[in-house]
Amino acid sequence: MKLARLLLHRPTIVAGIAIVALFTLVAVFAPLLEPYSVGRPSGAIFAPPSAAHWLGCDDAGVDMLSLVVAGTQNSMLVGFAAAAVAVLIGGTLGILAGYRGSWSETGVVGVTDFFLVIPALPLMIVLAALFGQTIYHIVLVIGLLSWMSVTYVVRAQVHTLKERGFVARARSLGAGDLYIIRRHILPHVAPLLVAQTVLTVASAVFFEAALAFIGLGDPERISWGTIIQNAFLHSAVSYGAWWAIVPPGVCIAVVVLGSFLIGQGVEEAMNPRLGSAHVSPRSFRLRRPTPEDAL
Amino acid sequence: MSVLELEGLHVWFDAPDGRSSHAVRGVDLAVEAGERVGVLGESGCGKTTMILAAMGLLPSFASVGGSVHLDGIDVLAGGEKSARKVRWTHAAMVFQGAMSAMNPVHRIGKQIADPMVFHKRRSPAEARARTCEVLELVGLPASVARRYPHELSGGMRQRAVIAMAIGCEPRVLFADEPTTALDVVVQAQIGDLLAELTERLGLALVMVTHDIGMIAETAERAVVMYAGAIVEDGRAFDVLTAPRHPYTRLLLEATPVVNRERPLVSIPGTPPRLDEHISGCAFAARCPRVFEECAVRPPLLGDGHVVACHAVARGRLS
């Protein structure tokens, strides 16, 4: 696909994909990669980083590196699952709104605007607190509040596609709606959905960590968010045990950054910036014409 | 001394991959005060780059060779800094697309008056008065000063841009395609306005256009450019009725005339790439009169009406 080739030429996108791929791999193979078992302590309480424990230990003496690796699994899981929910909802609504137009569109736009007005995190907190604290609930809660931007973007794209005429043409040839959507719209919307999924994964990872910090994460599972929360609750700050705090945050940051790079790269690939600035700190240069130049 | 002197002007544009495009290839041009010059040529021939270079308005990835003297001042020697000395006060430019050339969030009056105050030509109060004067000169009512660009029609906007340009009393006015995107009636009006202004104010006008009608109406002198160099330069009437250079001839032939039935012709081939060295006459590849001598670049020869063509120089063309 020439689109893939276009995207893969850009170093930012490649870097982003590499990052996300790396973390996904770690998530999949997590149990094999943990140097120590996370079930029981293997070092001193808040032991600083050393040869035996590269990232030190947490408040219970459990190896930090193992914790972080174990956490990768749940964090990435929540990230992808919530993103899947969000993109599914958002994509469907976006296509519906863009394709159908009129009442459906007005309705969808209204609902989207409404959800956008409500600040996500407080609402997530309320829902998470009240509906349960397993990982499935969290995935749902995050997903249900992350679909709005997907809808907007998809709807805009469907509009552009409609303007390109082949929808009208297909209709006039007697094609049914579902057929048109499947064969004409989806292929063009797909890359956009992929980019949105990646971006939503990042925000979902962030929200998971946020909910965990408030104490609303799944208590049975380890995730980057719960590691940070744990450190906070067990006075890692007072101990000055930065190693109990830094690694999971770095992981979140790197994943978010990776997805951001992908998103930015795709954005720039699809809308290249033409035209250069008319003002620059450097002036035009002087050059001596050689005799050949006059020939 | 001419008010505008281009001597051996070269302009290169450097691409990020190291190659450079030779957009203006050794141009000599002298314009006297009050003279109205039309620069004719197809897209990409370097005419716009040439007048931008005359005011030093080149991007940072451009390099420039030769010299430009405006009112005796060397424009290019000091880079951007020296160019700023002549801008608006000695030479001004009317750009293509008046709507985008003006700042959409500032009122017209402010855009006309600000340069006057900036260059210390006038105090703010005097500038306001002069703004009204200048608007009157271009045929706009004084109330236009309070308006925003998007509130005016195309023709009014073009006049406003001209008003902006003459505000600081420059000696040379450059105009880049001043009538493109305007309807025919307005085109004629603007052409007349430019002619009238140059006479009244003693301005020199250098007008870049591909509209031959515009040159016929407004210019006294026509300069034809091809592939970054001047190929013909003479009185507008002479160049348009009795063109000497093969390119000019073909160009005029290719121009459709509304009420005369003629087959539409075009000049075969395409202009040469400017990022490759052109040896000899640039038009040789497409010229119906090409011969061996054309492997060497022809100089501009003639008296009054000069041409850069070996065939003409040798008397091989009528």
Added chain:
Amino acid sequence: MIAFIAISFSFVLFRVLPGDVVTNMSRVPNMTKEAQAALRAQFGIDKPMVEQYGLYLEQLGRGNLGVSYQSQQPVLGEVLHAVGNTIPMVGLGTVAAILVGTLIGVTAAYRQGSARDRVITGAAMIVYSLPVQWVGLLLLVWLAGWLPTSGMSDPYLFDAGFWTTVQDRALHMLLPATCVALMLFGSFALVVRSSQLEALGDDHVLTARAKGYGNRRIVWREAFRSAMLPLITLSTLTLGFVIGGVVLVEAVFSWPGVGLGTVQAVAARDYPLLQGIFLFITVSVVGFNFLGDVLHSVLDPRVAE
């Protein structure tokens, strides 16, 4: 219009949620069925939903948002108090983020492609990716000795003079505000850079250059003036959101504002308070969006039709 829907949503949300406040209170010993029924009657939750809705709107019109279950104080007062705490801290952080973000965004755009630009863009993206609560914790770890780390003021400061109180409050605000600023400046920097880059390619910028203006004037008065509009929109949007959204910062620094109040209210199932908070948050977002639209039309004469 949206405000009205938001208000109704607030109401519906907190009625359909499982476990009303009385069940929460039922953990208190000696809570008999009769006592529960009496409490329900007192709080008005035993009436049919429609009637409750009517009451709700009526009370709302009178400025009565109910009474907090936790503190037995009127919700309106509680919410306003929390908002009063949040606004200075968040305001400081947001303004700082806007100023710094704008400055470095314009610089990066002017020097596009240079090392300075790459550093600025990279730093903005990296800081933007950092999780807020983590940044807060690290600030605590580093600066714990130097700056106060929790609460809004020193609880042991009695009868202090005006300036000492101000200084104390200001110091307490510094870390959380810095945290907010760090959270936000990345997006401002990137948005400003992007729209400024576009503005620098506008034709009227070339006209300004042809007029002989210096680069500094062109960058700010010509280009930035156009590029400012997306910045205004983002600013107002951010302000609207951030008033309710800084839950994490307030949690890390124990700042008694709207965010922390939300967390506590959720834990206690204090629905009236939650309702009030949500109402306030939604109204503020809508309000700031509106403000953004107004500012936009003031600054861009093309829109003002």
